[in-house]
Amino acid sequence: GKFTVGDYLAERLAQVGCRHHFVVPGDYNLILLDKLQAHPDLREVGCANELNCALAAEGYARANGVSACVVTYSVGALSAFNGTGSAYAENLPLILISGSPNTNDSGQYHILHHTLGHPDYTYQYEMAKKITCCAVSVPRAVDAPRLIDRAIRAAILSKKPCYIEIPTNLAGATCVRPGPISAVTDPITSDKNALDAAAKCASEYLDGKLKPVILVGPKVGRAGAEKELIQFAEAMGCSVALQPAAKGMFPEDHKQFVGIFWGQVSSDAADSMVHWADAMICVGTIFNDYSTVGWTAVPDIPLMTIDMDHVTFPGAHFSRVRMNEFLSHLAPQVTFNDTTMIEYKRLKPDPPHVHTATREEALTRKEIQRQVQEMLTERTSLFVDTGDSWFNGIALKLPPGAKFEIEMQWGHIGWSIPAAFGYALRHPDRHTIVLIGDGSFQVTAQEVSQMVRYKVPITILLINNRGYTIEVEIHDGSYNKIKNWDYAKLVEAFNSTDGQAKGLLANTAGELADAIKVAEAHKEGPTLIECTIDQDDCSKELITWGHYVAAANARPPRNMSV
Numbered sequence: 001g002k003f004t005v006g007d008y009l010a011e012r013l014a015q016v017g018c019r020h021h022f023v024v025p026g027d028y029n030l031i032l033l034d035k036l037q038a039h040p041d042l043r044e045v046g047c048a049n050e051l052n053c054a055l056a057a058e059g060y061a062r063a064n065g066v067s068a069c070v071v072t073y074s075v076g077a078l079s080a081f082n083g084t085g086s087a088y089a090e091n092l093p094l095i096l097i098s099g100s101p102n103t104n105d106s107g108q109y110h111i112l113h114h115t116l117g118h119p120d121y122t123y124q125y126e127m128a129k130k131i132t133c134c135a136v137s138v139p140r141a142v143d144a145p146r147l148i149d150r151a152i153r154a155a156i157l158s159k160k161p162c163y164i165e166i167p168t169n170l171a172g173a174t175c176v177r178p179g180p181i182s183a184v185t186d187p188i189t190s191d192k193n194a195l196d197a198a199a200k201c202a203s204e205y206l207d208g209k210l211k212p213v214i215l216v217g218p219k220v221g222r223a224g225a226e227k228e229l230i231q232f233a234e235a236m237g238c239s240v241a242l243q244p245a246a247k248g249m250f251p252e253d254h255k256q257f258v259g260i261f262w263g264q265v266s267s268d269a270a271d272s273m274v275h276w277a278d279a280m281i282c283v284g285t286i287f288n289d290y291s292t293v294g295w296t297a298v299p300d301i302p303l304m305t306i307d308m309d310h311v312t313f314p315g316a317h318f319s320r321v322r323m324n325e326f327l328s329h330l331a332p333q334v335t336f337n338d339t340t341m342i343e344y345k346r347l348k349p350d351p352p353h354v355h356t357a358t359r360e361e362a363l364t365r366k367e368i369q370r371q372v373q374e375m376l377t378e379r380t381s382l383f384v385d386t387g388d389s390w391f392n393g394i395a396l397k398l399p400p401g402a403k404f405e406i407e408m409q410w411g412h413i414g415w416s417i418p419a420a421f422g423y424a425l426r427h428p429d430r431h432t433i434v435l436i437g438d439g440s441f442q443v444t445a446q447e448v449s450q451m452v453r454y455k456v457p458i459t460i461l462l463i464n465n466r467g468y469t470i471e472v473e474i475h476d477g478s479y480n481k482i483k484n485w486d487y488a489k490l491v492e493a494f495n496s497t498d499g500q501a502k503g504l505l506a507n508t509a510g511e512l513a514d515a516i517k518v519a520e521a522h523k524e525g526p527t528l529i530e531c532t533i534d535q536d537d538c539s540k541e542l543i544t545w546g547h548y549v550a551a552a553n554a555r556p557p558r559n560m561s562v
């Protein structure tokens with residue numbers, strides 16, 4: 001049959017590497033969904049709502065490098081915007097696609113369903129511009145190839161989401177076939193002169209320094225520069241500290257790893273090493289209020305910063321220098337200096353004594369952490385949702401090959417359920433484990449239903465501490481209470497007559513150990529283990545961190561009277 005706008009989009013999605021696309025149908029996108037479904041390399045994945053659809057695509061992009069989410073106009077897209085915001089904040093190329101009104105309606109003063117009830121349908125496209133690196137609205141079939149290619153290329157190059165709006169009567173309209181995909185995907189390589197000048201500047205910055213330290217941030221993973229980072233670090237010989245959101249992006253068993261740098265809640269000797277340094281090379285770092293513990297842990301020495309596509313020094317900036325190319329270009333030029341590693345051996349604290357609870361002991365946060373630590377293998381991908389799960393997860397030691405996913409910039413509670421689902425679809429070879437609090441789970445619980453439907457054996461450890469404990473530690477109030485659910489029964493309700501979810505309850509150390517064994521053997525669907533702990537049983541790191549974040553939130557307005 002004829003080649004259409006929908007076929008063009010399907011071909012481009014497949015060519016950039018999407019093997020699945022996440023959808024919620026609506027009458028503005030049904031023809032488009034037919035075209036995507038017809039493509040042999042794309043698999044349609046239905047979601048329960050558009051927030052979860054976008055968050056599933058966000059998680060898929062973590063596994064696959066790029067993802068697609070297809071929703072209906074206005075009522076669908078406005079929910080998907082929240083997951084798109086996560087992709088923007090987390091530097092992930094999510095391609096948000098929305099159906100839109102028939103092109104004959106605009107200008108006819110037609111009031112259409114799902115819209116705000118006035119005849120201007122451009123508001124969604126205008127809103128999308130704010131949360132994507134490129135937003136396009138296809139006005140005619142002839143414009144589709146240019147606009148679709150522009151949006152997808154922008155997303156891939158900048159690792160940010162893009163937006164493509166396709167009117168319901170254009171999805172099936174005749175369209176030309178796409179040209180070579182390299183026109184969309186070929187990267188912009190570093191400018192040779194800038195690369196050399198930046199390397200020269202780096203040598204001057206490092207010259208004479210005795211105690212350099214490398215601080216790794218989350219953009220290293222998004223730039224795909226993990227390999228070059230190890231090469232550079234080993235050429236330097238110095239200490240390597242990680243920001244919390246970069247956990248898993250540098251091997252923790254590496255002899256130069258000195259811990260997670262997170263101010264007062266740092267691990268190992270990371271805090272001492274960072275403050276002892278006389279030169280700091282920040283690679284892909286993000287200094288926000290959470291990673292700097294309410295601005296109390298901002299490095300106070302001149303920094304050299306290697307970002308995704310530029311490098312800066314005190315007094316110099318070099319554009320069009322790609323992180324991975326700069327790291328491998330610089331490695332052979334630096335001088336080996338292990339002064340900080342010698343010092344680290346003196347500073348490195350002894351590993352804390354870990355108490356092993358007896359089977360009958362009531363479950364505690366520490367015992368959960370101890371048992372989860374034992375679950376981790378080189379095939380684990382551990383998702384930690386916003387809450388004390390961040391602290392419990394970040395404290396774990398990742399074995400070589402284990403992966404770690406956190407959403408620390410956007411911090412949308414409940415993100416990990418749809419995101420882990422999307423991720424696990426792309427990585428059936430990995431053991432995906434989710435650490436999530438009761439409050440977060442209540443936001444996106446429906447997507448466990450898709451884990452049942454697609455038989456994805458994710459293990460969900462739900463930490464039930466009866467409410468929003470992070471918020472309690474930042475600032476308590478009645479609003480931090482929630483209605484308790486029977487979480488184990490809820491996930492089994494998703495089975496109806498044809499599902500394989502298992503819901504288990506663990507009140508004691510022994511019950512958790514038994515439930516983990518059941519989960520690890522269960523391959524036909526998800527296993528949720530509700531772990532009950534005392535509502536005040538939270539990490540000391542959370543209490544310290546919460547105190548400083550609350551203080552940052554409480555800063556009085558500058559004196560406005562002048």
Ligand SMILES: C/C(NCc1cnc(C)nc1N)=C(/S)[C@H](O)COP(=O)(O)OP(=O)(O)O
Pocket residue numbers: 386387388389411412413436437438439440441465467468469470471472
């Ligand atoms: C309500 C909120 N944050 C505010 C918030 C509200 N809404 C969205 C979408 N995202 C958010 N981060 C947060 S961190 C809760 O303490 C999470 O509770 P829970 O999942 O139960 O974890 P803890 O008990 O360990 O805190």
Ligand SMILES: [Mg+2]
Pocket residue numbers: 387437438439463464465466467468469
């Ligand atoms: Mg909770």
